Amino acid sequence: xxxxxxxxxxTPRAVEGRAPxxxxxxxxxxxxxxxxxxxxxxxxxxxxxxxGTLACKLAEGGFSVVGFDAGxxxxxxxxxxxxxxxxxKLYWTDDRIVDGxxxxxxxxxxxxxxxxxxxVHFAMVSLRFRPEWFKSRSVMGYGLDWPLDWREMWKYYAExxxxxxxxxPVTYPWGPKRPRYPYRAHEMNAAxxxxxxxxxxxxxxxxxxxxxTVSAPRGLSSPCMYRGFCVVGCxxxxxxxxxxxxxxxxxxxxxxxxxxxxxxxxxxDASGKATGVHYLREGAWRFQRAxxxxxxxxxxxxPRLLLNSANPQFPNGLANSxxxxxxxxxxQSNQAVWGLSKDEVRSYKGPPSLALTEHWNYDDKKDFFxxxxxxxxxxxxxxxxxxxxxxxxxxxxxxxxxxxxxxxxVGLKMVGEMLPQERNQVVLTGExxxxxxxxxxxxxxWCDNDKAMIRHALGFMRQAMEAIDAxxxxxxxxxTNHLYGTARMGxxxxxxxxxxDCRSWDIPNLWICDGSVFPTTGGVNPSLTIQAIACRTxxxxxxxxxRGEL
Amino acid sequence: MQAARELNxxxxxxxxxxxxxxxxxxxxGSFKNKAMFxxxxxxxxxxxxxxxxxxxxxxxxxxxxxxxxxxxxxxxAAGLAFHTYNVMKRTGGINWQNLFYGxxxxxxAAIAMSGALGSAGERIRHYAPxxxxxxxxxxSGRGLAALTSLGIIGTSAESFLLHFRGAFHNPCMYLPVxxxxxxxxLMARLAWxxxxxxxxxxxxxxxxxxxxxxxxxxFHAYGVNRALGGWRNWRQNxxxxxxxxxxxxxxxxxxxxxxxxxxxxxxxxx
Numbered sequence: 070x071x072x073x074x075x076x077x078x079x080t081p082r083a084v085e086g087r088a089p090x091x092x093x094x095x096x097x098x099x100x101x102x103x104x105x106x107x108x109x110x111x112x113x114x115x116x117x118x119x120x121g122t123l124a125c126k127l128a129e130g131g132f133s134v135v136g137f138d139a140g141x142x143x144x145x146x147x148x149x150x151x152x153x154x155x156x157x158k159l160y161w162t163d164d165r166i167v168d169g170x171x172x173x174x175x176x177x178x179x180x181x182x183x184x185x186x187x188x189v190h191f192a193m194v195s196l197r198f199r200p201e202w203f204k205s206r207s208v209m210g211y212g213l214d215w216p217l218d219w220r221e222m223w224k225y226y227a228e229x230x231x232x233x234x235x236x237x238p239v240t241y242p243w244g245p246k247r248p249r250y251p252y253r254a255h256e257m258n259a260a261x262x263x264x265x266x267x268x269x270x271x272x273x274x275x276x277x278x279x280x281x282t283v284s285a286p287r288g289l290s291s292p293c294m295y296r297g298f299c300v301v302g303c304x305x306x307x308x309x310x311x312x313x314x315x316x317x318x319x320x321x322x323x324x325x326x327x328x329x330x331x332x333x334x335x336x337x338d339a340s341g342k343a344t345g346v347h348y349l350r351e352g353a354w355r356f357q358r359a360x361x362x363x364x365x366x367x368x369x370x371x372p373r374l375l376l377n378s379a380n381p382q383f384p385n386g387l388a389n390s391x392x393x394x395x396x397x398x399x400x401q402s403n404q405a406v407w408g409l410s411k412d413e414v415r416s417y418k419g420p421p422s423l424a425l426t427e428h429w430n431y432d433d434k435k436d437f438f439x440x441x442x443x444x445x446x447x448x449x450x451x452x453x454x455x456x457x458x459x460x461x462x463x464x465x466x467x468x469x470x471x472x473x474x475x476x477x478x479v480g481l482k483m484v485g486e487m488l489p490q491e492r493n494q495v496v497l498t499g500e501x502x503x504x505x506x507x508x509x510x511x512x513x514x515w516c517d518n519d520k521a522m523i524r525h526a527l528g529f530m531r532q533a534m535e536a537i538d539a540x541x542x543x544x545x546x547x548x549t550n551h552l553y554g555t556a557r558m559g560x561x562x563x564x565x566x567x568x569x570d571c572r573s574w575d576i577p578n579l580w581i582c583d584g585s586v587f588p589t590t591g592g593v594n595p596s597l598t599i600q601a602i603a604c605r606t607x608x609x610x611x612x613x614x615x616r617g618e619l
Numbered sequence: 620m621q622a623a624r625e626l627n628x629x630x631x632x633x634x635x636x637x638x639x640x641x642x643x644x645x646x647x648g649s650f651k652n653k654a655m656f657x658x659x660x661x662x663x664x665x666x667x668x669x670x671x672x673x674x675x676x677x678x679x680x681x682x683x684x685x686x687x688x689x690x691x692x693x694x695x696a697a698g699l700a701f702h703t704y705n706v707m708k709r710t711g712g713i714n715w716q717n718l719f720y721g722x723x724x725x726x727x728a729a730i731a732m733s734g735a736l737g738s739a740g741e742r743i744r745h746y747a748p749x750x751x752x753x754x755x756x757x758x759s760g761r762g763l764a765a766l767t768s769l770g771i772i773g774t775s776a777e778s779f780l781l782h783f784r785g786a787f788h789n790p791c792m793y794l795p796v797x798x799x800x801x802x803x804x805l806m807a808r809l810a811w812x813x814x815x816x817x818x819x820x821x822x823x824x825x826x827x828x829x830x831x832x833x834x835x836x837x838f839h840a841y842g843v844n845r846a847l848g849g850w851r852n853w854r855q856n857x858x859x860x861x862x863x864x865x866x867x868x869x870x871x872x873x874x875x876x877x878x879x880x881x882x883x884x885x886x887x888x889x
Contacts, residue, residue, distance in 0.1 A: 256720040286845035
């Protein structure tokens with residue numbers, strides 16, 4: 070297989086008027102380029118679910134857009150291997166300091182450093198919020214209200230689902246009516262059937278997971294062939310990531326993507342408006358002028374950039390008059406119950422979570438706030454060995470023996486809502502990373518409500534596993550996943566960083582568009598909601614531009 | 620006599636479609652259950668006796684041939700029950716997931732239809748041209764029209780199920796769920812009307828449906844090419860892509876419809 074000679078992690082690919090064609094080995098597509106001296110309409114920092122989507126929406130709306138990403142511009146067909154260790158190249162593994170009572174494990178699936186961001190390796194689970202979560206304070210008595218209305222979000226969810234050709238069940242059993250998923254659900258693997266059987270035994274509903282991987286051809290994406298390496302990068306392009314959907318559209322509409330471009334600072338002038346971004350590319354710090362800056366670096370990099378851009382006028386960092394930049398960091402509980410089935414399961418075949426239940430997101434007869442979903446699982450071998458090491462302390466001969474049962478492993482894993490707490494946060498330290506930027510410190514502790522939910526979920530999933538006669542059952546009680554909350558949106562400048570349009574209260578031409586704006590997490594995976602918010606933000610920006618309000 | 624041989628030909632086309640399709644699908648299923656060889660054996664048998672019938676000029680029912688067709692029909696019926704059981708026993712019972720990905724209900728029905736068409740051909744073979752033969756209480760032409768109508772609508776229903784599974788991602792995927800139902804309705808009408816008049820539109824529409832069976836193979840070949848690696852990866856994509864041998868079922872059934880039409884229009888001469 071011909072592979073480009075230069076290492077895409079060392080030499081930028083999106084240069085000289087062209088960008089990699091993600092659908093063709095060694096291929097290129099034309100790309101418009103902007104001079105650094107040219108004041109582009111939007112400089113977008115980050116090209117994942119938030120930034121990639123918004124770059125597409127704005128470019129298609131006629132704005133000049135440059136998207137910056139610290140990561141490489143991959144061509145999945147030629148660059149991705151069926152090898153977990155090799156594929157860790159998709160993660161953001163720069164230095165971080167973690168502390169708190171329950172320090173987060175960073176550098177894995179909760180981050181991404183690539184054009185397309187973590188959607189390049191996400192598990193493709195594409196769920197909508199429960200409508201009440203947008204008003205969880207006033208309707209459900211916990212967390213915070215969002216400044217968004219669920220009925221408006223329903224429209225943007227539909228737009229994102231259509232853009233990704235989500236393959237989902239013919240009818241979704243929970244929540245208000247939604248349009249039919251654009252593509253049909255995938256065939257369930259044995260692990261998914263195990264989840265379904267467990268749910269039926271427990272008397273709760275289940276369904277096929279709506280997934281961002283196509284079950285029929287779509288343009289140059291071939292249908293999923295159930296290779297199973299989805300979470301370390303889909304090498305067949307069945308996965309509908311930002312890299313294969315929004316970004317090709319953005320390029321076609323005239324956006325430029327700059328890969329291997331680490332933005333270190335947003336420049337703000339004396340009038341208090343952003344003027345552009347300083348970024349490191351090919352060993353030199355450069356400056357791109359821009360009329361608007363969008364920060365979309367996810368819940369650690371976004372506050373790090375805002376805090377690091379402090380100047381005499383904004384000594385506590387940009388957009389931080391509320392003091393909330395970096396505060397109220399949230400993750401989701403990702404605990405699991407594992408066991409062995411007497412039949413071969415081969416759970417690693419196909420996408421990892423082909424079936425799920427949202428029962429405990431919609432049933433409020435619980436003694437804790439918030440909800441959780443749980444999903445069928447298909448851990449890859451290295452990940453499975455790591456789980457056995459960390460959760461069961463297996464090592465050596467014992468671990469080898471246990472790995473021989475790999476084909477019989479069956480498991481259920483929760484995605485649970487954790488509550489926002491001020492003490493969970495991202496701050497800068499005095500240490501410097503390879504870019505010369507301050508290393509962030511990430512502090513995390515669970516609260517009693519988080520622990521009560523985890524107990525409930527582990528207990529319930531264990532019963533479901535016992536109901537399908539799994540044996541050698543054990544709990545994995547320490548895992549977390551998605552990140553949120555460090556630049557939350559709200560109605561009040563004193564208690565939020567951005568408004569409903571993702572526009573910062575303090576600097577009118579500075580926007581934040583990623584998972585950091587979530588006031589609460591809900592009990593589902595965030596990617597679809599991030600993309601729906603980005604779609605909405607794109608439409609709002611277009612409307613404001615028409616009215617001269619930018 | 621001519622109609623009877625046309626029916627042999629229709630049964631042959633249908634049997635060939637089923638033989639190829641079940642060979643590919645059951646190979647894909649690794650012949651996990653020994654019974655999965657059965658459709659290969661009986662459709663090969665039906666194909667063999669149909670070839671024999673097509674060459675046979677004698678106006679008499681061939682006992683062995685008829686027996687083989689009846690066996691084919693019964694096996695198809697048993698397969699239908701077996702596939703239904705397979706769908707029902709899956710978690711969730713009858714739901715879209717199991718209808719999409721469980722054993723296809725429509726496939727064994729095509730075997731049954733091949734046997735029924737062949738056997739019908741044998742039954743009308745020994746009648747003199749102007750003696751009305753009967754199939755299930757209807758004059759032979761009308762009975763055959765009813766059978767064809769049922770077969771076409773059933774095949775169209777199966778293609779709806781599978782094309783719905785493919786989200787009708789290509790607009791051409793609507794063709795087999797729009798054209799054949801009209802052919803089916805036209806045949807149902809013939810089963811209702813007295814025999815003896817001419818039906819040029821029905822003939823045309825049957826021709827179109829027969830052609831669709833061939834066209835479908837070309838579309839499915841294109842579909843196989845859209846999977847990763849395309850035809851270069853044929854060993855995988857032939858199994859997982861759209862089934863190449865399935866669309867000619869429409870051709871086989873349309874040929875049977877044309878045979879029915881021949882009998883019905885021949886009554887004008889009386």
